[in-house]
Amino acid sequence: MKKIGILFGMENTFPWAFIDRVNTLCKGKGIIAEAVKIDKIEQAVASEYAVIIDRISQDVPLYRSYLKNAALCGTAVINNPFWWSADEKFFNNCLAVKLGVPVPKTVLLPSKERPDDTSEQSFRNLVMPLDWQYMFKQIGFPAYMKPHSGGGWKSVYQVESPEDLWQKHNETGQLVMMLQEEIIFTDYYRCYCIGGKYVKIMPYEPRNPHHLRYATQPKTEGKEHEELMKVIHEYVLKLNHALGYDFNTVEFAVRDGIPYAIDFCNPAPDADINSVGAENFEWVVEHAAKFAIEKAEEQIPGEDNCTWGTFISQSANKKSVSAAPVKKAAAKKVVAKKAPAKTTKKTQK
The missing domain is CATH 3.40.50.20 (Rossmann fold)
Structure with missing residues (x-):
């Protein structure tokens, strides 16, 4: 059993x-x-x-x-x-850029308060003042400031100007914040992804009260809508395959027909019937159960049965391949010791 x-x-x-x-x-x-x-x-x-x-x-x-x-x-x-x-939202954005998935322009900000057990010397590598003018020009205003790690719409601020940013940044304590370009969107979608293969694309309105955020309809229609759904589906799978999440949501804001990934580090996403609605709830229950059963049937006791994303697995494979010549060279050196007349030099790349 x-x-x-x-x-x-x-x-x-x-x-x-x-x-x-x-x-x-x-x-x-x-x-x-x-x-x-x-x-x-x-x-x-x-x-x-x-x-x-x-x-x-x-x-x-x-x-x-x-x-x-x-x-x-x-x-x-x-x-x-x-x-x-290990994961957090700023890294997610960095990875998305490398994958070719559009994301808002984003920069990372130091925390307002120093972490416990640190001093000014702990931050001697930071150039003070930071290049604020470059960052403000790159991101623009209005913008959004949010924690680089975490979720649930906690400590998320809309900032209208540098002065507004300083004032609101004073409230963030030791949180490391991101400053992110505002995407003025015509459509917004929240997408479940389960098992790296089951995808549910849901129209979503983040500006509505929590219990009404899924009570909305897409603005696009016809072929334009079909093409948009194909692109979003592709991006959802691409992001989750790279990250290795079995159960996640990805949010997209659509501007000028382009879906921008806004938030895709949600490994315990909301699945409450009172917020997602009966239809979406039925989908997530059915597919979560289906995938969990698949994993149980495949599970091998005592072995690694967790999912590792392509970002990790491909890197590990490259390291394994590049390590092989080093081992071979070391073996040759051991053999060479038996023949004093010949010498070899061990090199490391």
């Missing part, structure tokens, strides 16, 4: 619907789903779950460490806790 667990906090509608759906789909298949139960966490000891869907560890460091241990011992954790711990 394989177990699929879901680890969650205050949310109620999605976790229980997910559990019920998996158990309905898996009758007689030797797979069951339940809320994760933790009574102890011991190093290098496997959990009882083949798959865990993580909905809360971004807020609970204890859970993040538990999930890393579980993943190390063979659990397929959705999303990969090692990558999730």
Whole structure:
């Protein structure tokens, strides 16, 4: 019997619907789903779950460490806790640029307050004052200032001028902020991506009250709309394949027919029926359950069953290939020691 667990906090509608759906789909298949139960966490000891869907560890460091241990011992954790711990929104934007996905112009700002246990000397590599004029010219005003890591529309500011930025930046404490170009959009979409293959494109209006943000319709029609949907679908898959997220949302603001990726670091995206609506809720429950079952069927106990994005996996493969000649050269040197009359030099690129 394989177990699929879901680890969650205050949310109620999605976790229980997910559990019920998996158990309905898996009758007689030797797979069951339940809320994760933790009574102890011991190093290098496997959990009882083949798959865990993580909905809360971004807020609970204890859970993040538990999930890393579980993943190390063979659990397929959705999303990969090692990558999730390393990722943040500014890097996402950098990667999108390299992938050819349009994003707003963005720069990174130092925190207003120094991190704990640092002094002025800790920042001697920063040139003061920073090149504010270049940044302001590059981004323009109005602009948006938001944390480089985190989500949930927390600490997001619209800034109208440099003076407005300074005033609002005073409120941000130790947060590292991004200053981002404002995209005046005609359409906006929020897209679920599950398993790197299941995509749900949803019209979305971020300016509406939270419970009405999905109660909107696209402005484009006909062939123009069809082409836009194809491009957005392509960008959603491209971003999630590179990042390696099994469960994520990507938001796009459409300006002059071009979809700009606004936010795509949402590894525990909102899936509450009261905000996403019944139709979208049904889709995410069904496809999350379907993908979790697929992962449970593929899971091999004791092995690495987490998803690694192409950004990591391709880099690792390149490093493995480039390391091979070094090992070969080292072996030749060992052989050379047996023949004192000949000498070799070991070089490193």
